[in-house]
Amino acid sequence: MLKRAIQNAGTGFLKFMQAFGSGVWGFRRFIRNFIFGLVAIAMLAWIFPQPWNSAMDAMHAKVGFRFPKVDVVDYRLGLDLKGGAHLVYEADMSSVAEVDRVDALSGVRDVIERRVNAFGVAEPIVQTNIADGHYRVLVDLPGVSDVAAAIAQIGETPVLAFRTPIESVNLDPTKEQQQQIDEAQAKEREAALAIMERARDGEDFATLAKDNSINSTKDAGGYVGFVTSDDEEFGGLVERIESDRLRTGVVNGLYESTSRIYVVDYMSREKRVEPEVSHILVCYSGASRCEQTRTKEEALAIINDVKSQANKNNFDELAAQYSDDAANASEGGSLGFITKGQMVQAFEDAAFGMRNGRISDVVETEFGYHLIYRTSSRSTNAYEIAVIEMPWTTLSDVLVIDPWISTELSGKHIKHASVAFDPQTNQPLVILDFNEDGAEIFATLTEDNVGKVIGIFLDGAPITTPVVQSAIYGGQATITGNFSLAEAKLLAQRLNAGALPVPIEVVSQQTIGPTLGAESLDMSVKAGVAGFALVALFLIAYYRLSGVFSVVALVVYVLINLALYKVFGVTMTLSGIAGFVFSLGIAVDANVLIFERLKEELGDGRDLPSAVKEAFRRAWPSIRDGNVTTLIGTTVLYALTTGSIRGFALTLTIGILVSLFTAMVVTRAMFKLVVNKKKLRKPLFFLGAKEGNE
Known part of the structure; x- marks a missing residue:
């Protein structure tokens, strides 16, 4: 009795384990099929987004729920x-x-x-x-x-270059060149004097300026505004007005600067007081040109704290520590001498309303909160003028010599370019940050040229020629010029995109035309469909049910390729389509190797399940070796070529990898579905099968 009970228990346990194993295997198979189903649906939705989105809209209209829509991404x-x-x-x-x-x-x-x-x-x-x-x-x-x-x-x-002056070039004109200059200037001086006489005789100066001046002020009637003795262009004119005690009106005589000649209308004089100021700026998120993330309240708390500490002895240190004006923080916040109209109104009112040696209360402007220290002031005369600039021939017009030599530093050494503003003139400028090599070259360049000029050239023209005061080790340079904000932004954008090493x-x-392209695409699609149909007919006619499996696998192959082209953003060209069609042939080859091996195994008398298993096992080395060899070739093509050849290599590589998956996984899965169905184990369905090896 005990023995029989043990046997019955053992039999029951075995049946339970078989049932459990069958259930576990069935559950695992369900999960696997479920995942494959989700992937297939996602792939089809990605390839054909419009039908999917329409179905989701219809589903939402009926049940109030839908799965997410798919973005429409064109090939x-x-x-x-x-x-x-x-x-x-x-x-x-x-x-x-x-x-x-x-x-x-x-x-x-x-x-x-x-x-x-x-x-x-x-x-x-x-x-x-x-x-x-x-x-x-x-x-x-x-x-x-x-x-x-x-x-x-x-x-x-832009082609950006840093150049230094040639020291040994002889810039003296030849006798012929000097004679050419003298003759041209004599005629030009005569023409300028004629305009001056007309102005002194009472003709409207503004009208004469509009008709004759070559200066950018001509549209404003030649009006320049107030100039002082330190003006780079008209400082000499101010000295002449003061030394000759000229009266207002059209000046009797021409004013010649280093390279220009002017007819001058001296309009008025005014006494000016110019304060010398330094400032500490604490900006906040939302303030003009502020890169800080602090709030306005936080900025106000900081500036008030700085105000409580500030005095004339420590203002420089506080500016270096707290000021957000990077252009002058390291110099104690110094702005130098300022004039009326140079700064924003609130800043100007505070600076001009203080006494020397005083520190202002907190001043708010569009840039943030300021603390202003007026260190000193100076009195100066300013003279209001209008000018008519007349043509004037100089040595540079007849002497064609580049007085500059190139240095190692160029636009290729720029890491980043950004727009900033000159704190004194409020004019846009571009700040360059060099990469490691550029910073080293720039440091050496400035070390070797202290007290000398370094020219910054853009597209062959000098835009600024600063004198190096000391060696610069920070890896940063500033490009100043008569830029508008839009021009400065565009220059920075283009420099960031990459400064060309050479002109082009x-x-x-x-x-x-798109018509020709559309015709090429239409012909390519038609050729692809026709080729696929012919291959499918041959496979089905010759390999029977195996051929049907191959056609289904090829359809899956095409769909996966189309999905991957969207995922990886592959650009389709005629050569790329050629690569795709070529890989389609390789995919067919893989199936043919399997089917031929299956035919041999069935011909040797194997039953269908073992023949299928053996066919895939024995065909794999040939499939693997052939595809790996092709992949080596496509890898070399992709690495060493560009353009259409690279596109061919890319689509062929993707196609080969997908063909391995469809041949060894998709086709095998379809065989597994039918190998145990006796009704299909017939020569009618499988080439090489015999009635006796079902």
């Missing part, structure tokens, strides 16, 4: 399919050593690529070409039909 089409602009730029390598020209051209390519990406041009193709001594960059811009707009979008990236110019431009 990216290349220039040959979508149409667009084709530009050819040629780089001027005349100033670049021959051994460095390839690197310089690569730098140009990288810069242009960053710029078109920054401006939102869709999927640009930028590649270099060197032939017959010409260094060119080829740019394809799909979807852009207006070539002029494309060139404007790319823009001419457009030598060729053309458009490929």
Whole structure:
């Protein structure tokens, strides 16, 4: 009895474990199929978003619930399919050593690529070409039909250079050149004197200025405003007015500066007091040009605390510690002598309303909270003038010599460019932060040129020529010029996108119309569908049910490829489509290897389940080796080429990897569904099968 009970218990336990195992396996299979189903639905929704979104809207209208919608992402089409602009730029390598020209051209390519990406041009193709001594960059811009707009979008990236004056060049004119200058100046002086006489005879000075002046003030009737003795251009005129005690009115005689000649209308004189001030600025989030994140209340608390500590002995230290005006904080917040109209009104009122040696109460402006220290003041005369600038020939007009030599420092050493404002003139300027190499070169450059001029050139023209007061080790330089805010922002933006190592110019431009691209796309799609249909018919006709499995696997293969093209943003070109079609053939090859092996196994008398298992096992080494060999080739193509060849390599690589999945996973899964169905184990369905090996 005990033995029988033990046997019954054992039998029951085995049945329980079999049932449990079957249940666990069934549950695992359910989870696996559920995950595959979700992935398939997500993939189809990603490929065909419009039907999915429409279904979700209908579902929401009926039951009040829907799954998330899918963003509509179009396939990216290349220039040959979508149409667009084709530009050819040629780089001027005349100033670049021959051994460095390839690197310089690569730098140009990288810069242009960053710029078109920054401006939102869709999927640009930028590649270099060197032939017959010409260094060119080829740019394809799909979807852009207006070539002029494309060139404007790319823009001419500024060529930034740092140069020093040539010390040993002889700038003395030859006798012929001096004679040319003298003759030209004699005629120009005569013309200027004629205008002066007309003004002194009572003709309206403003009208004469508008008609004859070459100065930017001509539209304002030549009005310059008030000038003082330290004015760079008109300081000599002020000295003449004071020394000759000239009266107001049109000056009898021309004023000649170093390179210009003027007819002058001396309008009035006024006494001025110019305070010398320093300040501490504490700004807050929302204040003009403030990069701080503190609140207005926090800024007010800080400035009040600074006010409680400040005196004339420690103001410099407090400015260095607390001031947010980076342009002068390290210099004790010094703004130098200021004039009326130079600063914002609240600041000006406080500075001019104080006595020397006093520190102001907290002053609020659009920039934040200020503490102002008036250190001293000076009295000066200011003279109101209007001028007519007349043409004037100088040595530079006849002597064609570049007085500057290039240094190692250029735009390629810029890490970041940003817009700031001159605290004294409130004019926009651009601050350059150099990379590590640039900072080292700049430090050496300033060390070697203390007391000398370093010119900063933009597109070959000097925009500022500062005198180096001391070596600069901070890795930062400032570009000042007559910029508007928009111009300064654009310059900083372009420098950040990349300063070109060499100048470039457009030598060729053309458009490929969208009609031609659409025709190419239409023909490609038709050819692909026709080819797929023919392959499918052959596979089904020859391999029977296995061929049906192969066609289903190829459909899955196509869908996965289309989904991956959207996920990875692959740009489709004619060459890319060629790569896709080629990979489709490789996918068919993998299935053919499996089916041929299956035919042999069935022909040797194996039953269908073991024949399928053995066919996949024995076909795998050939499939693996063939695809790995092809992948090596596509990897080399992708790494060493650009443009259409790279697109071919990319789509082929994706296709090969997907084909391995569909052949070894999808096709195998379909075989597993039918191998145990005896009705399908017939020669009618499987090539090589015999009636006896079911």
